[in-house]
Amino acid sequence: MINTKNWDWGIQNKVLADIAEIKSRYQDVHEFVVSPDGEKIAAPVVLEDDTFTACVNNDQWPDTFEKLWYLRFSPGNKLTALVMSDDEWTLAVDGRVYEENYEYAWDVRFSENGESISMLYKRDNLYGVALNGKPWANGFVAIRDYCLSPDGKRTAATVQVKTLDEADVFGFFAGAWSVAVDGKVWPEKFINAWKPAFSKDGSLVAAEIRTDICEYSVAVNGKSWEKKYGSVWDPVFRPGNGSVIAAVKEGSNWFLAENGSRIWGRNYNQIWLPKLSPDGKRIAAVASPEFGKWTIAVDDRPWAKLFDDMVLAPVFSPDGKRVAAIVKENNHWSIAVDGKTWPESYDMIWDPVFSPCGKNVVAKAEKNGRYAVVLNGKNIGTNYDALWPPIFSPDGDKILLRYIADGKYYREVRPLN
Amino acid sequence: MKLIDSPESKVVDPGLDETIKKLTPEKIKRVVDHVLTKENAGRLQMYIDTCVHCGLCAEACHTYLSRDKDPNFSPVAKVKNTLWELVKQKGDVSPEFIRQAARIAFTECGACRRCSMYCPFGIDIAYLIMIVRRICSLLGVVPQYLQDTTNSHAATSNQMWVHQDEWIDTLQWQEEEAGFEIPGVRIPLEKEGADVMYSVIAPEPKILAQLLGNMAMIMKVAGIDWTMPATDGWDNSNMAMYSGDFEIMGRVERLHWETAARLKVKKIVMGECGHAFRGAVYDGPKWLGWKFPPIPMVHAIEFYYDLIKSGRIKIKEKYKEPVTIQDPCNTVRGRGLGDKLRYVVNELCEDFTDVSPNQEHNYCCMAGGGTINCGPPWKKSRMISNRVKAEQLAATGAKIVITPCHNCHSGIEDIIGYYNLGMHVKFINEILVETMERPE
Ligand code: SF4
Ligand code: SF4
Numbered sequence: 020m021i022n023t024k025n026w027d028w029g030i031q032n033k034v035l036a037d038i039a040e041i042k043s044r045y046q047d048v049h050e051f052v053v054s055p056d057g058e059k060i061a062a063p064v065v066l067e068d069d070t071f072t073a074c075v076n077n078d079q080w081p082d083t084f085e086k087l088w089y090l091r092f093s094p095g096n097k098l099t100a101l102v103m104s105d106d107e108w109t110l111a112v113d114g115r116v117y118e119e120n121y122e123y124a125w126d127v128r129f130s131e132n133g134e135s136i137s138m139l140y141k142r143d144n145l146y147g148v149a150l151n152g153k154p155w156a157n158g159f160v161a162i163r164d165y166c167l168s169p170d171g172k173r174t175a176a177t178v179q180v181k182t183l184d185e186a187d188v189f190g191f192f193a194g195a196w197s198v199a200v201d202g203k204v205w206p207e208k209f210i211n212a213w214k215p216a217f218s219k220d221g222s223l224v225a226a227e228i229r230t231d232i233c234e235y236s237v238a239v240n241g242k243s244w245e246k247k248y249g250s251v252w253d254p255v256f257r258p259g260n261g262s263v264i265a266a267v268k269e270g271s272n273w274f275l276a277e278n279g280s281r282i283w284g285r286n287y288n289q290i291w292l293p294k295l296s297p298d299g300k301r302i303a304a305v306a307s308p309e310f311g312k313w314t315i316a317v318d319d320r321p322w323a324k325l326f327d328d329m330v331l332a333p334v335f336s337p338d339g340k341r342v343a344a345i346v347k348e349n350n351h352w353s354i355a356v357d358g359k360t361w362p363e364s365y366d367m368i369w370d371p372v373f374s375p376c377g378k379n380v381v382a383k384a385e386k387n388g389r390y391a392v393v394l395n396g397k398n399i400g401t402n403y404d405a406l407w408p409p410i411f412s413p414d415g416d417k418i419l420l421r422y423i424a425d426g427k428y429y430r431e432v433r434p435l436n
Numbered sequence: 437m438k439l440i441d442s443p444e445s446k447v448v449d450p451g452l453d454e455t456i457k458k459l460t461p462e463k464i465k466r467v468v469d470h471v472l473t474k475e476n477a478g479r480l481q482m483y484i485d486t487c488v489h490c491g492l493c494a495e496a497c498h499t500y501l502s503r504d505k506d507p508n509f510s511p512v513a514k515v516k517n518t519l520w521e522l523v524k525q526k527g528d529v530s531p532e533f534i535r536q537a538a539r540i541a542f543t544e545c546g547a548c549r550r551c552s553m554y555c556p557f558g559i560d561i562a563y564l565i566m567i568v569r570r571i572c573s574l575l576g577v578v579p580q581y582l583q584d585t586t587n588s589h590a591a592t593s594n595q596m597w598v599h600q601d602e603w604i605d606t607l608q609w610q611e612e613e614a615g616f617e618i619p620g621v622r623i624p625l626e627k628e629g630a631d632v633m634y635s636v637i638a639p640e641p642k643i644l645a646q647l648l649g650n651m652a653m654i655m656k657v658a659g660i661d662w663t664m665p666a667t668d669g670w671d672n673s674n675m676a677m678y679s680g681d682f683e684i685m686g687r688v689e690r691l692h693w694e695t696a697a698r699l700k701v702k703k704i705v706m707g708e709c710g711h712a713f714r715g716a717v718y719d720g721p722k723w724l725g726w727k728f729p730p731i732p733m734v735h736a737i738e739f740y741y742d743l744i745k746s747g748r749i750k751i752k753e754k755y756k757e758p759v760t761i762q763d764p765c766n767t768v769r770g771r772g773l774g775d776k777l778r779y780v781v782n783e784l785c786e787d788f789t790d791v792s793p794n795q796e797h798n799y800c801c802m803a804g805g806g807t808i809n810c811g812p813p814w815k816k817s818r819m820i821s822n823r824v825k826a827e828q829l830a831a832t833g834a835k836i837v838i839t840p841c842h843n844c845h846s847g848i849e850d851i852i853g854y855y856n857l858g859m860h861v862k863f864i865n866e867i868l869v870e871t872m873e874r875p876e
Contacts, residue, residue, distance in 0.1 A: 047620065049622075049624070050624070050627055086608065088608075088625065089625070089626065089666070122601075123601035123604075123605060125600060125601055125604055125666065126600065126666070126667065139600065139601075141599070141601045146599070146601075161591070161592075161599060162600075163591070163592065163593075163600070163668065164668075179591070185584075186580055186581055186584040186811075187584075188450075188451060188580055188583045188584055188587060189450075189454070191584075191587045191591075192576070195591075196591060210590070211590050211591060213687075229590070232573070232574060232576055232681070233574055233681075233683055235683070249683065250683045250686070250687075270474065271474070271475075288725045289724060289725035291690075307725040310725055310727070311725065311726065311727035313725070313726075327727065328726075328730050328731075329693075329697065329726075329730035329731070331697060347730065350732065366702060367629065367700050367702065369700070385629070
């Protein structure tokens with residue numbers, strides 16, 4: 020969770036950058052990003068000599084690079100970018116580059132608390148994860164899905180643990196994939212391993228595994244659930260007790276299982292992305308109760324309202340009482356909260372954000388190429404050239420808006436009433 | 437049950453030869469029973485009950501026509517020698533029979549669906565053949581190279597074992613290359629909220645990278661707000677669909693759609709590939725539970741058609757060499773894009789001669805349907821099955837075959853070589869960048 024307490028929550032609307040002026044200054048300006056606290060706007064920029072740097076508000080980083088991309092702010096408002104110099108890649112944080120360089124580096128992520136930064140790297144033809152600039156002690160022949168523990172102290176990735184010759188289907192089915200945690204690989208090998216996930220305290224890692232042509236399960240710290248399934252999606256830890264919940268398929272039915280035992284009785288045509296309430300007591304998941312119809316199921320009860328096109332991952336309110344999700348019907352996007360869809364639909368909509376008390380839900384939305392802030396289904400700020408997702412103040416009484424209008428970048432704190 | 441003795445039955449493929457050694461009668465029976473009764477009961481029974489064995493489908497199949505009407509290559513015989521026997525014997529068949537079924541289903545039928553247009557009852561032979569493939573896949577009996585492609589999908593979410601860094605690096609390199617041709621060209625990676633996510637199949641970054649640079653130029657000239665993912669989920673292809681591993685097929689498709697949803701794009705434009713269109717628009721969504729793609733998906737043929745028709749791209753000077761086209765089964769027979777393809781080709785090329793038969797009646801190139809992915813051991817058999825295709829292409833007198841599909845592209849390249857046709861194959865993308873008006 021981002022700590023927003025120290026941000027400037029005084030009611031105001033300030034201009035922090037002149038976008039048109041920034042654009043006039045450089046040969047090219049790529050996509051803008053803004054800091055979570057709204058105080059900075061930045062973009063990768065191309066200089067006259069074709070080198071790159073980052074422009075932040077009215078300044079720019081002192082160093083230039085052969086390439087710079089994936090400019091992102093951390094939850095703690097640090098500005099990071101993947102940069103290349105002398106054909107080697109590394110990460111720059113607020114303009115300072117890490118000491119370690121790599122043949123390639125990519126997929127930068129931040130821990131939930133904003134303290135840690137990780138990325139994948141390739142060096143000497145081996146792959147691994149670098150955490151806060153330090154690469155793993157061991158590299159692997161291939162790497163794929165990875166994650167950070169919530170406290171940012173540990174990393175885990177699915178890795179290929181033995182080299183396979185071209186078209187070695189027998190070696191593949193003997194098991195060539197596993198999970199490495201902080202660079203140490205589980206002794207167990209699987210046909211495939213996907214989507215590792217840490218427990219809240221970082222002591223356990225769960226992953227989807229495949230143990231035969233059509234046999235799937237979940238492994239926790241290397242040990243497979245005894246029960247095997249026809250398919251499996253998205254293992255996730257229940258906060259508090261370290262047990263794992265995943266969507267599983269038996270015959271043609273999907274349902275949720277916990278530690279290998281069925282916990283939802285209803286059969287679904289499809290189910291994925293189970294999410295737990297913060298106290299770990301409630302579960303919501305994207306579900307298809309019948310072919311071609313999608314909704315959110317909360318504690319095994321699907322919302323009455325079903326959607327034809329798409330439903331994205333459920334989001335719990337901080338008190339765990341409410342659930343919201345992005346929904347799509349007739350090629351229009353909207354938000355549904357506790358099964359009720361907002362009256363208007365949009366060309367695009369971003370994740371719903373609950374206020375700390377859970378009463379209000381806000382989202383960024385797009386219509387006809389313009390952006391709007393939508394609070395509980397009503398537009399409260401419209402017609403921006405660009406907009407970043409709104410953020411509630413810690414007391415939930417105010418809202419931070421970060422947007423571009425009339426060629427200027429604004430940071431606005433607005434009272435809700 | 438007598439097995440067919442033919443040159444094809446002697447082809448060595450460890451994916452079939454070694455794997456059948458591990459089969460037991462119980463395992464075969466269990467898998468056959470599961471697939472026939474749990475996965476397919478209704479539609480399968482209807483087709484079995486409906487077929488009157490009239491053989492009208494035979495004349496539709498290029499493998500039958502190319503092999504001097506060898507009855508074993510008629511569509512109905514392919515089903516008779518595989519699925520009907522499995523149904524009749526209730527799965528009591530030998531491992532050698534499974535090998536034969538795998539050979540026929542994977543290497544002698546391209547799942548092109550031409551025959552179902554000629555069947556008076558519209559029986560979908562390709563669907564029946566896919567049931568055989570599903571059984572073989574669950575038994576682990578799949579041609580080695582096709583299985584390897586599916587394994588790549590399973591491990592990497594793309595079909596050619598492309599590492600994540602190779603993918604991004606290739607896009608950055610192609611952006612640079614395209615920038616030499618048209619200044620300011622970009623391949624905007626991970627641009628959340630762009631209108632379009634462009635997705636391709638793995639041979640593009642692996643062996644045909646210039647197609648990516650070409651598309652970057654097309655997007656720039658047309659002024660499209662687009663992006664490509666820098667994560668897995670960029671590959672829209674799906675050979676797991678054709679090897680019968682539907683769980684892996686679903687996994688790959690889910691990631692593709694979720695990547696588009698994550699990037700907040702309004703639609704996906706996909707490159708010139710036919711089977712990938714089928715996987716992303718029909719088979720993938722259906723297995724996952726969608727009636728139709730959750731986000732609109734536009735095939736490159738339609739995309740180019742819209743760009744030219746709307747004037748977003750203007751043609752400076754038409755391509756001069758005589759051209760013909762290949763109608764890919766999955767986008768022309770499957771989706772009806774034949775007229776749009778002809779519009780695009782006529783706009784781009786001065787000298788176009790159509791194939792005969794054409795549009796939805798066109799002959800399959802025998803590369804799609806997973807057939808070309810069965811690899812070198814089966815190439816000769818594939819080439820023999822392609823004789824009518826070679827004759828059809830030669831009759832056009834064209835020098836260039838425009839093939840808006842990766843499988844057709846590779847398959848027709850093989851045909852041109854094997855039958856010495858003296859032609860070349862090109863994607864629309866390649867002719868479009870050559871002929872379009874560029875900014876001064
Ligand atoms: S290759 Fe095509 S025409 Fe021949 S049997 Fe298969 S689906 Fe039918
Ligand atoms: S044309 Fe139709 S009915 Fe006749 S043999 Fe072929 S599949 Fe059967």
